Amino acid sequence: MEMAYLIETVIKIVVILLIFSALAGIGTYFERKVLAFMQRRLGPMNVGPFGLLQVAADGVKLFTKEDIVPTNVVARVFKIAPVITAATAFMAAAAIPFLPSFTLFGYEVHPIVADVNIGILYILGIMGVGLYGPLLAGMASANKFSLLSAARGAAVFISYEVITGLSILAPIMMVGSLSLIDFNAYQAGGITSWILWSQPVAFVLFWIAAFAETGRTPFHLIANDHEIIDGFGTEYSGMRWGLFFIGEYANMFFISFVISIIFLGGYGDGSFLGALGLLGKVAFFFFFFLWTRAAWPDVRPDQLMWLCWKVLMPIAVLNILITAIVMM
Amino acid sequence: MHIEHIDEHFNNRNVTEMNSDYYLVGIEDYPTDNWGRFKRVIKRSFRGELFVGLWVVMREMIRFDIHTVKYPEEKMPIGPRYRAIHQMKRLWESDAERCIGCGLCEKICISNCIRIETKLDASSRKEVSEYSINLGRCIFCGYCAEVCPELAITHGGEYENASDQREHFTMYQDMLTPLDMMRAGTQLEFEGFGSITPHEDERVKKTPLAY
Ligand code: SF4
């Protein structure tokens, strides 16, 4: 039994790693295509049918590029930083139930690596650790743009992490558990029982914080290309840079899963339709990340901090208070 | 009175009766007190401008009105007077090269990229023995074409001149109108001072030998 459990877990880990590494690549393809269509362009067209193999071409390019470690960088930290980003992104995935449990060859599979009873706390914590990737990379790079990006990363981090934690507190109070499976079970009664309807404010706040968390466009400050080049990634080349990239896109997928499960009912009652519904919701949130990138401008770092501390945090606290009073 | 009128006209020179679509954008004054600032925050937060932006890009995506020119397969038409790689013309009736070796183009070229060597040919007429344009340095200003008294050098429409060999940029033979094209009568001519007239061949004077 122990052995079987071990094997099952290892297989799950490998499958998640493979699927989401591939998804990260395909995510870049979709990002390019969607952005292109919104800007009346065609996007990648030449490699493979409709440019589909562009992902493979980029992968080959990243893998075969020379790995440059510039002089003056703190080499050990410089080398470990991208690994932190990618690893923490995937570690956070351990507590996410990707699909309802299903039976495969007479064996019941739970598509979650570890159903820890503090799932949300674990995910938020690990995603918080993910900040060390950009931070260390920026500080080790011996490049002032990278350093700026690291400073911004730290400043932005303490701002949005407060919102993430506070906004999610109200739903947690309602559900009374930190496990995402329990969240899903709480909302199993169909659309009307989604937490979105009882906690719309928390939903919007968490969604906004998710943009800051993944560093996507309205809050694309840490690697804002037109201000600080590629920020912490400026000095990186080849696969080390690719790890940052995979981390960023995997993060986008995982946070989409988290939002869908916490607020939008997850996979519902666990039927096949429910599973499809979860994937659809995740696809929508991922698409929304790309959509805003085409439509919205970036805010300044001070504006983000102003927004987080002076607007969103009071709203989040009020939301918790009101929830508590109503629950009493 | 009069000056006032001119003044007004000057300030509004884009806003005429004809195109009265122009209007001044209403810019509110910045709030000075905290209540005003608070109202501004509320207004900006709930005006929904962000959703207008979302709708605009979504509309473009649904409309799928793609403006991309798939360059190597499709090309944009270029203007007839586009200044790309030079062409050396031939005389219509004798197929001889039209350049008389006067050297004006070499002299005027501001990036010093034309080089000509001339010699006397068998009939003691001036002949161009060496003519090269270093297209790697040429800025395509068009002075050479403008100064040429014989309209022998003009600009063509060929703009794909990337190469990995600098020597490829200087081939006189590539610029010269090919003979078969000449015979087919498809050499492109331009109008204007010094342009070609019928029987030009007979009227070309020999360069005096006493230089
Ligand atoms: S186009 Fe201008 S730069 Fe080029 S060869 Fe003629 S005169 Fe020189």
Ligand code: SF4
């Ligand atoms: S100006 Fe015209 S005729 Fe004179 S050398 Fe140049 S190309 Fe030949």
